[in-house]
Amino acid sequence: MTEILVQDVVADGISGDRRVVEHPAWPELKNAVEQIRPWQSKDGSIDFDAEGAPTRAVAEATLDRVITAIEALAPLLAHNAAYHRALVVDLRKWSGGAFGVPDFLDSLLAFQPAQQRADGLQHLVVFPMYTQNGNPDRNLEAVVLRMVWPDWLAELERTRYDNPLFLGIAFEDFTAGYDTNSAVLFPETIAVREAPERFTWGGIFCDREAARFRRVTEASVEILGVELPDGIREMIGxxxxxxxxxxxxxxxxxxxxxxxxxxxxxxxxxQRQPFWMYGLEELRCDLTAFKEAVKLEADGFGQGRDVQYAVLFDRMFRFPVTGERVRNYDGLGGQLLFAYLHKHDVLRWTDNTLKIDWDRAPQVTNQLCGEIEKLYRDGIDRPKLVHWLAAYDLVSTYLAPHPGSRWAKGADALDLSLPPRKLVDEVLPDEFPLSMFYEALSKKLKNVIASTKGITAASAERVAA
Structure with missing residues (x-):
């Protein structure tokens, strides 16, 4: 990918071809934010009576450093001018309100990156927020990111996959909340006084996703002895x-x-639903992407072929053994995909080697997508509880439930006088435990998975070198 540079801007003596993170105000901003973060409570406020808290004067002085740095960087990003002005106002309101629970609704509404999806365009984003799959607290975070929006993708979005709110993004640099497993930037994570009527954008860091996919896939292929066609091996590299x-x-x-x-x-x-419902929804979306990727490959898009590999390997190798086992719905989807392909003889685990029938993989993967789509279609005519039980039957056809599960024993084992949301309490934390195959793989991949925390394209390349 072409390196992303600030275009046609000269400010504070910085030439127009410099990245935002190379401006001296960026490390100043980053350091000031990192100083504020430990002072904050879970809701983003600062309790000045808490042990280790600063004086209010120190907090105000530190926040002034944040504002000064933002104002120094803002001229480099003229497309964000309205957002940065609103951001400074919200920061000053937070300080003026004795650093209570932050409210950044006005600056959130002013930030409209989906209106300017241009490949390489940079954004400086500062909000009190939690980072999904990262930090659960609403700490102040600062991120410099760049848009990933090549012409071929823009054309596909315009002609085949309309998604006007979607942002493909990549990291330039970030504060500690993103030195985690988080790979998304979502507006619903930001501290506001009330949720907007509708959200107008959502970003996913494809560089982090790609880097951890490569690292985990390379290790899995070596551990499992998978023979890769040349095209897949080249992609992973x-x-x-x-x-x-x-x-x-x-x-x-x-x-x-x-x-x-x-x-x-x-x-x-x-809604409060059993976690396998979330797992099926995420897998449905992934398998729909797989199905469309098969069509795109037939239409001459090489990226379509690569999406198929990415879905199969990330779902089968990384997802099942990543994160805690408590209601791990992404892990469940990966387990289900592997078991389905195994039971349909696309995968064979023999002689401690995983063999893949590459010719049949697309057809059988699309077949699983069809079964989930039929479940959804039939569910329109079912009561909620009946739909949940049908979904359980689909999953348990391929994955063995926990032997202590009441749901596995069917409707007669459940107290049907309770509303469906109460029956969710009967779901075990790990309703579908890992198979022996995945238990062994999890132990072998444990350190590799841990090493992907905070990974970016740049850090992955440094390790490889």
Missing amino acids: DQDRCQQAFVLWDMVHDRTHSHGDLPFDPFMIK
Whole structure:
């Protein structure tokens, strides 16, 4: 990918071809934010009576450093002018309100990156926020990112996969909340007084996704003795090519949440459901991206071929053995994909070697997608609990439930006088435990998975060198 540079700007003596993170105000901003973060409570406020808290004067002086740095960097990013002005106002309001629970709704509304999706465009983003799969507290964070929006992707979005809110993004630099497993920038994570009527953008860091995919896949292939066709091996060795695959996968996946035969709330964020329902929704979106990737490959898009490899390997190798086992719905989706392909003889684990029938993999993967789509379509005519039980039957056809599960024993084992949301309490934390295959693989990949925390394209290349 072409290196992303600030275009046609000269400010404070910095030439127009310099990256934002090379401006001396960036480390100043980053250091000031890092000083503030440990002072904050879970809700983002600062309790000046807490042990280790600063005086209010020190907090105000440190926040002034944040504001000064933002104002120094703002001329480099004229497309963010309205956002940066609103951001400074929100920061000053937070200080003037004795650093209570922060409210950055006005600056959030002013930040509209989806209106300017240009490949390489940089953004300086500062918000009190939690980072999904990272830091659960609403700490102040600062991120410099760049858009990943090549012409071929823009054309596909315009003609085939309309997704006007989606942002493909990559890290330039970040504060500690992103030195984690988080690979998203979502507006719903930001501290505001009230949720906006609608969110207008959502970003996924394809560089982090690609880098950890490469590291985990390389290790898995070696451990399992997988024989790779040359095209797949070349892809895994190419960070830029993997990023191109992930930004396409992410765009189609994100779009699928609102397309197809769906419940009213496809993201299911307003409902309490058993975690296998979330797992099936995420897998449905991934397998839809796989299905579309098969079509794209037939239409001459090499990225379509790469998306297929990425979905298969990331889902089968990384997802099942990443994170805690408690209600791990992404892990469940990966287990289900592996078991389905294994039971349909696309995968064979013999002589301590994993063999893959590359010719049949697309057809059988699309077959699983079809089974999940049928579940959704039939669910439109079912009561909620009946739909949950049907989904359980689908998963348990291929994955063995925990022997102590009440759900596995069927409706007769459940107290059907309770509302469905109460029956969720009967779901075990690890309703579908790892198979012996994955238990062994998890131990072998443990250190590799841990090494991907905070990974970026640049850090991955440094380790490889």
